[in-house]
Amino acid sequence: MKTKAxxxxxxxxxxxxxxxxxxxxxxxxALIGKILITRIDGKLTTGRIVETEAYRGExxxxxxxxxxxxxxxxxxxxxxxxxxxxYLCYGIHHLFNIVTNLEEVPHAVLIRAVEPIAGxxxxxxxxxxxxxxxxxxxxPGNVAxxxxxxxxxxxxxxxxxxxxxxxxxxxxxLSEIIATPRIGVDYAGEDALLPYRFxxxxxxxxxxxxKKK
DNA sequence: CTGACGATTCACT
DNA sequence: GTGAATCGTCAGC
Numbered sequence: 001m002k003t004k005a006x007x008x009x010x011x012x013x014x015x016x017x018x019x020x021x022x023x024x025x026x027x028x029x030a031l032i033g034k035i036l037i038t039r040i041d042g043k044l045t046t047g048r049i050v051e052t053e054a055y056r057g058e059x060x061x062x063x064x065x066x067x068x069x070x071x072x073x074x075x076x077x078x079x080x081x082x083x084x085x086x087y088l089c090y091g092i093h094h095l096f097n098i099v100t101n102l103e104e105v106p107h108a109v110l111i112r113a114v115e116p117i118a119g120x121x122x123x124x125x126x127x128x129x130x131x132x133x134x135x136x137x138x139x140p141g142n143v144a145x146x147x148x149x150x151x152x153x154x155x156x157x158x159x160x161x162x163x164x165x166x167x168x169x170x171x172x173x174l175s176e177i178i179a180t181p182r183i184g185v186d187y188a189g190e191d192a193l194l195p196y197r198f199x200x201x202x203x204x205x206x207x208x209x210x211k212k213k
Numbered sequence: 214c215t216g217a218c219g220a221t222t223c224a225c226t
Numbered sequence: 227g228t229g230a231a232t233c234g235t236c237a238g239c
Contacts, residue, residue: 053220055220062220063220064220087220088219089219089220089221090218090219090221090222091219092221092222093221093222095220095221097220108220110220112220135222139221139222140220140221141221141222142221142222182220183220183221184219184220184221185220187219188220
């Protein structure tokens with residue numbers, strides 16, 4: 001066969017221990033360059049993560065679980081790491097988060113942007129876009145949409161066949177990763193300035209730098 | 214039960 | 227650069 005196989009080397013599913021490391025910032029940074037894989041409605045979509053944000057639970061005013069706030073919606077953040085937390089924002093957009101750390105520690109990482117690898121047709125279909133340009137999977141709302149994620153997936157294991165993360169041979173140099181303040185969290189006061197956002201340098205799928213307000 | 218608002222996006226000026 | 231869309235969640239009565 002002359003199939004031009006997509007050379008992806010060895011792709012390994014991230015183990016559950018990865019999500020249970022104590023420092024959510026380390027996890028958010030380590031997720032840059034990893035592969036997001038979903039098999040939803042029988043459609044395979046994969047992409048490389050290029051932008052994340054860390055939310056450090058009860059000590060972080062930008063987090064839904066700030067100061068130990070615990071409600072029906074945020075309950076999943078208090079579970080042990082390795083689950084998905086998807087929630088609706090502005091009544092329109094679904095945002096995909098990864099629950100990290102141990103039980104009772106509500107840390108999470110928001111996936112803000114992904115570079116599409118496979119299933120681009122499916123992504124176009126889901127987002128209703130005509131062309132596969134940089135906006136396809138840029139921005140947390142678009143990522144969830146393109147990968148078929150919605151609030152129904154909250155609590156789904158990130159080790160499942162339907163939804164998981166993986167690592168390939170790609171190594172990201174630390175110098176390629178930049179830390180910046182998070183976006184859209186002005187209400188968080190001083191915590192809004194924390195450099196908890198990680199982006200892959202010069203990647204066109206990374207959302208624009210936040211404008212100074 | 215009611216009212217206020219958000220970890221955003223898109224179209225338009 | 228500005229503003230509207232739009233509904234689940236949460237706090238308060």
